[in-house]
Amino acid sequence: MKKYLIKNWWRYLIGGISLICSTAIDVMLPFVTLSMVDDVIVGRNMDIFRRDIILFVAAGLGRAFFQFIKEFLCDMSGCRVASGLRKDMMKHIFSLNKGYFDKNNTGELMARVKDDAGSVWDLTGFVGMLLTEATVYFIGVVICMITLNWKLSIIPLAFMPPLAYVALHLEKKLGKDYDEISERNADLTKVVEENISGVRTVKAFSAEGLEMKKFDEKNEAYGDANKQFASDLADSDPLIGLIPKIMQVLVVAIGGYAAIKGSITYGTLVAFVSYSIQVVWPIENLGWMLSLVSQGLAGYKKINKVMKTEPEITDTWAKELHKEGNKSGEISFDHVSFNIDGKTILNDVSFNLGKGKTLGIMGATGAGKSTIVNLIERFYDVTSGSIKIEGKDIKKMPLSDVRAFSSVVTQDVFLFSDTITENVRLGFKDTMDLRTVKSAIKSAHAQEFVEKITDSYDAVIGERGIGLSGGQKQRLSIARALAKKADLLVLDDSTSALDMETEAAIQQELQEKNDMSKIIIGHRISSVKDADEILVLENGRVAERGTHSELIRKGGLYYSTYEAQYGDYHKAMAACE
Template identity: 30%
Template structure:
């Protein structure tokens, strides 16, 4: 059956409103780590502020007319103890920060991937796969960087400003003039800088997604690129996007370079030096206090310089969070139904006046039929008549524009998607295998507890066991991406074995034996016939022998039902069906007559 998707931590239902709420829904799962990080950071900064004061006390003790060496030694030992405790606080804070930053990235990435697994095909028709990959990887990583070191730097910046300013007030409230004026101007300038930085950070993430999409599409179709000699054209498109990405990052750097606080802190330091010197001359401030004051003012230089970098990472992460949340909130028609109908499928299928189109032009028009459980249905019609599209409505790859598709009397839109698709096996002409072992590809989507013996039996039924055993490592042989190391017929037989192993209640065969020889095809059809006993089977095939054996035949022409019934009824009662198969019947009759004369 269909494999369980990974747990979606914080994104299982509708996400919290806004980027801030969504981010908090993830970060808040690590409250203990956050508390440890803040405690360690506060301890670090309190002791960092206390150490200059202690140094000032030690200097005053040493500069007295009769130096108090006992006091001086005690202060030095206290300073050493504070350095050790500060180091422990820094370790705890850093470790806790990395724990919740990496955990947030992991949960956001897993939640986004889980949401992608629940999306319908119409969603993927609108979204380049490369861009989605960039969101799962790069945008999720931006969240980590936003917290570590981004948020950490922001916390450090606040504490590195708050603690020195409070400490300065404890020394002498008169000394607050320069630091308070600096902090007020600094906050205003920083807010204005953030408003300029936010849109360009979003542009960088957006262009990065387009760049990833171009790489993915080119490499996925590399055979076509090489065969058509389009490498130069692909390179030009990639070069253009790379140039756009460079331009976006340069614009971001331009905004970041217009950062004024380093100039402001120098002006504040000059004012502090002048003010402190005046107070020392007046005798209201000791030399030690003056040195401690300048040390505390100098401590403001660090957060001022780091603020530009930290705010850049924060807005970079917010841009990534917006792109992730955009995907999670993009509800397409085929999305999974929370709490939908889940039951064992019997296999009765009904189409009621179904109309569907990929755009403004309908592909299917007013399709109606009913198939009892366990029946075999063949779909017949010229290329482009809508056969494959009709079957894609069956497992809710798409939803009809009007009308209803019912399985066991329940609209497919009301079914739990995992329950419905877990009991529906689709074998298409274009088989998709994964970069893993043959055994893993056979077992993909199978029920838990499937054994190697089960895999081998399914492979035998699909006539794949013999060629598998001829590969270097048998069932453990690795296949390339999309199974490129196997022939088309081998890929189809593995896909058939995978479907048989899933033990579906509804089996869909879309020209699934087009790449095998006649003898192997006959063997596979015998295996499929045995496996489909008691199961509802839909098949698209040009083989008249398979069509004639179907319980019900539906003839499609330009998206409309041109006729339906059994072979004997349609060969005389449906002009299109007769036109398609009359040449085969005439050839078969002639060959039989020739054989009789011989």
């Protein structure tokens, strides 16, 4: 947090000076009241009366001016600190590996970026300002009380330790309560985010009752945490209010007796009573202020935990080792194995894919097909073996170059709540023209339905593509991949929602693109049958490899899949002959 505070040092400096000035005016006003009582009311001095009136007006205007500067600059500084922290946190989150997001849910990360950053804003803005102001105010009032009458000042000062003890004891309890509130809030946010994102699935399975039960549990836990907070506050709040009242009664009684006896003036008594009231609020609100500090520190601690998470995959040495050369468009896997959490996902996988060639990959669910995609994108590093792009080990290339080489269409299509055009040219907003967007949409056979939509290419689609069919979303996702014009196109079971005719048309379109290599992963024979080579994975190993006709002749796993998908069709055709 230090670097964010340093960036705003001059705002804090001017705000601090303004804080001292406004506080000094507040602290000195009882002396003007003293003069008004002793010199004007008792002494009937009109000259001093006019002077004191001018002082009151000037003090009011001056305090308002310094108060505005103080609050504006301090709150702005807190805003800038939180904004900078939030920006760096998002940047850091983007740098983390896919494995991190597999282990941490979206709701918790949203709470870190939104709620905890807001707590830091409070801490470095009005809370920090308030705590500083209370400290300066308390010191100033104590000095003034001692200056007026050191004997009388013993009374309020004697009440400060027990008042501070109660306030600090309260803060300790409230700090624990807030930690619990923060955790329960993250749990509640997670449930809400999941159910809103998956509302169609919930409705499709009539799971509203079950999900409402989960929501009620988290909502009740969040409510209970807040109730505990309120209960702890209520237990100590009356005592915090009672202690100052007893102190003020003693000040009025003893001070009044001294004034009657002539030991002090009436003006001194009025000023001292005013100070005895003023000295209370910094201590009385100490628990509340420190609880806000605790909230801010707890939020920063959680943010810091995210910020201290080191990405497992970095660009170390990459810029030094990478050199531009002639692009061959080739990618190869050389005896690649990959383990995660002690489980073997891929085992000794090798292939070489030249420019313009197509590789098909098939296998049962969990065979390791999508893992190959994750390794190509270097979302994970291989356990053994190597992956090379144009002869270079991807570990020795900048991540930006590795990911620029390929364009991936995943089975889980994600579209942003933006226009169709902006979704297609994702990452290339400033460099990709509309002609390229339209060409890619046409190649993905999405032009017909896009142009029928109101506003066409400028139509804003719903979050995650809500409002579009599965096939339409897949075609837009394919268009986005084609618009990137990468050397390698990877389709990871990304035509499963398309009808056979549209799938065949897109495949024909892709076959004509000889300037890019293609990896097509699928469960349907129709997706991979035209590939130059087909790999069949089983339990992470390459069980079979060859062309469509070669694998059919082998009569192995590929042939069994072919029979399962086309056997009944061939029997029906034979029966018709």
